[in-house]
Structure formats: C-alpha cells, structure tokens
Amino acid sequence: MKTAFIFVIQVYLLVLVQCVGNQFQFHPYVKFLKIHNSKKSYASQDLKVEDLIVYKGSQHGKKEADKILRLPGQPKGPKFNQYSGYVTVDPKHGKALFYYFVESTHASSRKPLVLWLNGGPGCSSVGGGLMMELGPFRVNKDGKTLSNNMYAWNKVANILFLESPAGVGFSYSNTTSDYKTTGDKITAKDSYTFLINWLERFPEYKTRNFYLTGESYSGHYIPQLAEFILKSNKNANRTLINLKGIVIGNAFMDDETQQTGTHDFFWSRSITSDEIHKGIVTNCDFSWNATLSKLCKTYINQEYDLVGNIDPYDIYAPLCLNRTSSEKSEFDPCSLEYIESYLNLPEVQKSLHANLTGLPGRWQDCNGELFANWKDQPFTVLPTIRRLMASGIRVWLYSGDTDSSVPVTTTMYAIKKLNTTVKTPWHPWYLKGEVGGYVVGYENLTFVTVRGAGHFVPSYQPARAIALFSSFLRGKFPEVINLMDHFYEIVVIRKINKEKGDWKHEQEP
C-alpha cells in the first residue's frame, strides 16, 4: 500500500509533467488512488546476456522512403534534411516505433548524433521535444503552419526524436495487450532495437559520436538505455553504438528524492505554508520500504490543496485558459493545443509517413493507458547513474529552476545521494551578459541549472537551453557564453561560407 501510494503521487507528477493541457487536474489523489502498482524492485534489474539479443530487420531502401520533402506549412529557412517513419522492433507483435530525424543545418557529417526522449511514461517526443521544445519548427496558433525555431538544437547536432515505447504518439503495437504490460525494461530494449535498426537504415551514422538526451521520466529511460548500449558493446566486444555521453533535464531518477524535493520546493518557493511543510517533514518517510502514515497523506493532500491552480511545469508561467493564450510570456502556454491540431491533420501525417496503418483515435501527446498500466519501474536509477559515471562516458544533469514537477531540489537531493565529490564549486554561468544559471562540477558528473526555466527548458528558455546543450557537446562547462561565438562549428562554417561569398546564415545564433 505504501509503495502504491508513493507510486501514485509520483506517477501523478510525471504524467502531469509531460501531458500539458491534458485532462488531469492538479490534484494527485482523485484519479490515481486505484492504480495498481506492480513495481517491485529497488534498482533497475541487471541485464543478462540473453536480454541483449535483439531483432534486426532489413533496412534496404527505407531511408529514401522516409525522407520528408517538405512539411505542410513549413516556412522558408535554413536547409537541412528531415526523415521520419517507422522502425519495426518486434515483428511477431507487430511492434513499430516512430521517429523523426533532422540533420544539422551546417556540416551535418561532422556533427554528432543525438537521441532525444521525452518522458511520461507514455509521452511523445514528437509532440514534446520536436514540436514544442528543441526541434527546427514551432507550430503556429492556427494549428496548420510552422515557424522556424531560432534556437533549434539541430544548429549544433543531428537530432533523432523517438516515440517510445509502443503506444506513445505514432508508435504502436498490433498486440494491444503490450500497452498493458509495458515498463522500463522493455522500453530500454525496444529503444535499443530501434537504434540498431535505424543505424542500419542510416549507416553513415554508425560510427558517429552518439549522445542521449531528454527530460523528466527519461531520467529513467536514458540511464537504462545507456547501460543497455554499453553492455551490448561489451558483449559484442566492439562498438555497436558509439555512446559518448548523456544529458538529462529535470530528471526523475529516484522516488525518495522526488518526494522530498517536490515538497521542499513548494515550501521553499513560498507556495505552501510552514505549518503544512512541517507536517510533511515530521510525519512522512519516503525512503525505500518505509510506510507512509495516514497523517503524512493528510498533510500531502493539504499541500496540494494549498498549491492551487498553477502551471506545475513552471510555477511563474501563465496558464492556457479557455484556449486563449496569454501574451505575457515568450512561450505560448497553449502550444500543445496547436501541436495536437497540427499532428492530427491527414496531410501532416502523410508527409511524416506516420499512421500508415490507421491507428485508432487521434494522435495524443500522452497515453494514459500506458501510464496507468506501467509494469516495471524501479524505486531508483541512481545505482545505474553511478555505474555510468564510472564507465567514463560524459554524465550531465540539468534543471530548469522554476519547475515544480521534477524540481531542482529533487535533482540536488539525488546528487547528494550519489555521494560524489565537488570538483568545481557552484558558480554562475553567463549568456549574453546575464546569468544563464549555475553550474557545479562533481567527480564524473556535471550539474547545470537554467535560471527562469520550467520543466520544458528549451521551451521556456530556448537560448539558454541551446547554450547549455552546446556546452555539453563540447564537454566544457557553460561559463561566459556569447551565443554567436559559442556555436563554434557554425562559426567555422560561416568562415568557409564567407570565403565562398555566401553569408546566408549570418543571422542565425
């Protein structure tokens, strides 16, 4: 019962986090108290050799078929190649994962390959990461046309967005019972299977430096997938996938710190009262195998009543009310509504090579069925993170500091639990003369905050997000950044273009 309760709270927070504008209200206990929790493990289960065996299918001719000529409503702008389509990961089940891939605007052959994963569990990387956060386009208010995203991450890398697991976005399984039995482990395996097959389809990327990134519940997905990749390489005794690092934003990694971090965040941001917070701190034990007291639950319910109707992904952002967006902030809080309209247009799905089989229902950003039936979620992935830190790959965490769903406090507490050593003390980093956030370097781990950013960091603070991502790719702390200079590869290209008399990209960041 106790674990169910914890699961329920955290599950609420996650779906809420990833499903902006969905039907869930900002009260955790109304809808989820009856969810059965089958989570049994403390940490992610060890992978055995037989777990590493994955399906490989022929990819002949599929890359060309996946090429997107032009998306409906696409504006003029920088040129780059786009592809999207399905990769079968389990032919017996009829299970296929949908991806969208965009090559870098400049010198893509010299740029790394980066996989982006949204969280949930059950939420779409096409609706979230691609269309709302860091992709090359944003959907306009009309729900039919696109604008260029000045701070798209494909300015500095080739970005692959994956809808994972089956049931998310356009990804599907013909064995619909899969939707009731999915969990972390199968997600990692299917994502890995996708990657191996995708690299067959795009062989020029096979040896490319490869990075994993994403946010929220991908705090589970990414460490597990990274470990799958490293173990497969080790098992094969060669580099099947050239994984160099991971970077996760507002990462959900540990049930205990998710709880303590969230309650402390609400209190420390002057949102809940001293009395309620004291009640939680005094009466709640969120550690593994502890039992939550009735009094604890009462205080937590009171806390959520106190918080009121604010955007949990950014406590200072305007809400999307009555489908009329506020003009107050740079990021339109109704964005996901425009995206949902756009991705449900038949001509858009056609040009994306999506929904070829006539999926039931409309495209949705998050799949509540998957979420409610999630079968395998360890209490913590921190042991996995610790192993990745020891493996020598680059491990970064970042955190938008106005997010209440997986708040900065949660990440800080999780890092404390890792019991690592500070190597470079906490200090501000700068972008265009302003503090972009703060950064602290640990032994084999870097943590960066993004000032004034909510959960969806590239949405709320696009310039700071790409500065941070670009720093990660370089393997150097963000320090004093002039965005123009920072995109060093663009600068190189610009020089080349200048010699050719071609200045068309001069105005880009």
Place this chain on the structure above:
Amino acid sequence: MKTAFIFVIQVYLLVLVQCVGNQFQFHPYVKFLKIHNSKKSYASQDLKVEDLIVYKGSQHGKKEADKILRLPGQPKGPKFNQYSGYVTVDPKHGKALFYYFVESTHASSRKPLVLWLNGGPGCSSVGGGLMMELGPFRVNKDGKTLSNNMYAWNKVANILFLESPAGVGFSYSNTTSDYKTTGDKITAKDSYTFLINWLERFPEYKTRNFYLTGESYSGHYIPQLAEFILKSNKNANRTLINLKGIVIGNAFMDDETQQTGTHDFFWSRSITSDEIHKGIVTNCDFSWNATLSKLCKTYINQEYDLVGNIDPYDIYAPLCLNRTSSEKSEFDPCSLEYIESYLNLPEVQKSLHANLTGLPGRWQDCNGELFANWKDQPFTVLPTIRRLMASGIRVWLYSGDTDSSVPVTTTMYAIKKLNTTVKTPWHPWYLKGEVGGYVVGYENLTFVTVRGAGHFVPSYQPARAIALFSSFLRGKFPEVINLMDHFYEIVVIRKINKEKGDWKHEQEP
C-alpha cells in the same frame, strides 16, 4: 564595527533595491565599507508631545496653481484631475517637499485618499511609484511620450505620491547640510507636516478615509508616519488625519530578518550553494548587539560572488543591458532610463511645477548622498508595527515572491518575530483563473504574496497588484477575483453611466 557591517550590507541592499539602473554594482562591499553608521537605537524612539508640533503655512490659492493641464506627451484616455507642486515643511531651512496627486478616474469624491512612498532611503516616489509602478502613465521608450497604465491604482483611489525626505527627487532644502543629517525621525515629521499642509490645500480630503502604502524602505517610513499620525490625533484629541490602514510591499522592517531572509532566499531559490549557505548559517549571528565574525563576512562575500549579475529586484527578469531593452518580459527592464529622460525634460518639469528654483544637477531616481549620510535608522520597526496592529487600523504586508532585495522570506521571518496568531491559514488567491499568490490572516495583520512579482510589484505584475490593493481597500482578503467585478466602485459607476447611456469606461479593468 559589527553594526556598521550589518548596516553596510543592508544599506547596500536597499539602495540597490530602489535605484534600478544606477551606478551601484551587485557587490555589497566595494562601495559602502567606509560608510559611517550612526544608528544607535534598537527600535524607533518614542515620540514626545513637543515632537508633534509642526509648521503650518497658508495654502491659499495653491491648489489651483498646482493643477496640471496636461503632461507633455500625455495620451488620450480616462479623465482625471492631476496636481503637483511643492509644500513647504520648514520655512527656516527653506525645505519643501514635492508631490504629485492624481484623483480617481471615477467618483473620486467617494474614494479614499492614499499616500504612496518609495524607499531607499533616498529614492523618488515620482520616478518609482508614479512613473514605473502604479501611476496613470508609463513613459515610452522615446523618453518623451507617455502611455496609459491600464492597471493604474487611481482606478480605485485618489493617489498622492510624495518625494520624501528633502533631497529626494524634486524635493529640496536650501540648507544643504540637511542632506547630511537626515534620518527616519525627521522624515516622519516632515512627511506629516507635508500632509497637514497638503490637506489645507485640498480641504475636501480632510475627513476622507486615508491609507498609507509603499514599498521597501517605506517599511520604515510608513509605520513611523502612521504612528506620528495616530499620536497627533490623540494629542489633539480629534482626528486631524483619518488614517484607516497601511499596506507595505516587500517591506524592510528589521535588520536581522533582512539578513536571514536574504541569505535563505538565495539559497532556497537554488542560486547559492549548500556549502556557502551552511557557512553563513553556522557562522553568522545577525541579532541585535551580536558581533559578525570574520568567517561570516567571508562567507557572505562568497555568496554575493556566487549570485552573479542578476536583477536583484526580480531574480528571473531580464537585465537592462547597454540601454537596449529585452522584449522577453511584459515589464521593460530599461524603464527607469526612459523615466529619467522624461523627468529631465524642461517642459515636463515646467508642467509638473517642479524644479522652480533651479536645483543643482539632473533629476535622479535615488540620492546617494542622502543614503550615505543617513543618520537615524533603528535596528527594527517591528515594535511600531505591533503597536499599529493593536491600534485597530488595518495592517497589511505584501510581497512579490521573486524579489531578492527584500525577499518574501524576510517578511515571513519578520512576521514570525511579531509572534502573532494565524486566524485564516495560508491559501491561494485567484485572479482570472490563475493563482495571484497566497494569503494568510493573522490577528490584526494580513500577509499576501504576489506570484511571479519582483520588488516593484505593480511593475512586474500590474493586474495582480491592483487586485491586491483593491482588496486591501475593501478590507477583504483577495480570494477569487475577476478584475472587472472586483472594481466594485467602477461597476457602480458603470451602472450609473449605463443609465445615462454613457458606456465610455466599459473597457477598463
């Protein structure tokens, strides 16, 4: 030395707070370590009967002379009367205080009279409160023309802006040594003298319900002036000024809580590190008569280095860099530069009846000389606040929750020090479907937070600010507010106008 050090820190914070865009850098020790501190008292000194004797001069014909026909660059908009000019408060010294008064847009004769005071000490209520925050106009980027402020507080009250003490803004003394000997006590007395004479000039307001409001260092000014008013009434055995209440925003009231609240704010907002914060908490004693250790000072210096170059009045706001304003936020961070240009135009000063005597130098938002020579500042005004709470007048405090200069934590700690009892527990209040902030009712005291507002609450969150102010005037908690309905007096007027077939004000909030 210890008190000097505390004074220095807090003095830095205050001037910084009130002097946006001035020459002070966000580092406390560079400029102020040599300031001599003559502060000797714990709390404000008791007023004696002889202290209450004030100068009264003839005000005959002065009201008419003060009437403003039209301000340069003033747009069309709601009609209201504006006045401004000087009131002599000490003829021997040649000391005169400058005011600007705006009557309410509707039914001004039935609306209360409200005095607004900015802080500093040494900062202008015309530059701050009037032009940047809650006045009827905002100065445009050209520094020459004005726009209507949709959320001006004269929609619900008659507002009097006072530049106080002499030396602030357009206020002056011909005895310039006054600028080196000013402090809290003389400010209260001169402000009171101003009020008594101003009410002679505007006798129709003599019996009107009267409220004091302001922000920052007016956390000192307002309680002291309120007490002066109440004692004068008592001494005269009649109501000379009909004071009904006070409401102070991000109020500086107590040196100790200012220190603890500020350091805790930086830490709890994930701006400074756990290590530095622990160093401060462990090594610093900010209480009355305690001595600050060298180690404490070292940690505080390190803390300010960590914070970096952010807007101390709103930790998430963009900065005004190189006189080019960012387009990212509703409030233009370069506003004060436009205001400074506007208020230095000869035609503006002429139409304001300001600077008739040829003051030396340009109009400045804050007077560093006054600030550096401030002679009388008690360690705390909480005993005064406590007496006001007991007097039966309405006492409210409010706090924009993203201000680091006099942060929400500071106010919460100060309230704790008052040792009052919660009557209505902490809960959210709403404006247009969004949480406007949180409110808690104590015995004889109400505290309201404004979500996502910095130090200058009416600048950063104008709609929430007027909703809160309007609630204060009604003496009712802000709860679920529809701004249109909330301006109940406007609604009454609108109904009257409707009967007359006059709907011209319908579109106002």
